[in-house]
Amino acid sequence: MKRTEEEWKKELTPEEYRILREKGTEAPFTGKYYNHKEEGTYTCAGCGTPLFGSESKYESGTGWPSFYKPIGEDKVESWEDRSYGMNRTEVLCSKCGGHLGHVFDDGPRPTGKRYCINSGALKFKKKQEKE
Ligand code: FE
Numbered sequence: 001m002k003r004t005e006e007e008w009k010k011e012l013t014p015e016e017y018r019i020l021r022e023k024g025t026e027a028p029f030t031g032k033y034y035n036h037k038e039e040g041t042y043t044c045a046g047c048g049t050p051l052f053g054s055e056s057k058y059e060s061g062t063g064w065p066s067f068y069k070p071i072g073e074d075k076v077e078s079w080e081d082r083s084y085g086m087n088r089t090e091v092l093c094s095k096c097g098g099h100l101g102h103v104f105d106d107g108p109r110p111t112g113k114r115y116c117i118n119s120g121a122l123k124f125k126k127k128q129e130k131e
Contacts, residue, residue: 001047001096012046019120020046020098023090028063031119036065040126042117047096051075052117054127058108065122067115068107076115078103091115 003011008021018024028034033042042052042065052067060066070076074094081090081102091100100121107114 003096008046015120016045019118020093020096020100023099024118024120025101026064026118026120031064033065033119033122033124034063036119036124038124038126040124041071042067042122042124044093044096044098044100045121045123046093046098048123049075049093049095050125051093051100051122052115060107060114060116062116064101064116065119066107067117068109068111068113070115076100091117093121 005021009017012020015026019026039054041050041054043050050071053071056067056069058066058068077092077094078089081088088102091103092098093100098121101115101117104114104116105112
């Protein structure tokens with residue numbers, strides 16, 4: 001999906017733009033989904049691709065929505081992020097390249113992964129609203 005930064009700016013809210021396009025991070029315990037427990041699907045706020053299901057969401061205590069796996073391995077991409085003097089693995093939407101958050105190796109079974117995702121990079125669709 002190719003969009004210019006100007007087009008993204010028009011399409012997204014300022015907070016979505018800051019996270020998805022500028023790799024920003026929302027403050028913990030402030031996002032709309034960290035404590036959200038409804039059944040459904042979390043889609044990319046940039047392009048609408050379904051990324052995470054509520055069944056893989058768990059309470060990590062970090063203040064960000066946390067999942068132990070994406071809906072499909074092809075939905076997200078990750079790479080080593082060494083910015084800010086840290087060594088983290090960044091998670092991006094495969095389709096639009098938007099920044100979602102980071103993935104860590106301290107998650108629960110069965111995967112042991114913790115996908116730590118910004119609420120502002122996601123949109124929630126209730127189960128019955130799925131097409
Ligand atoms: Fe996307």
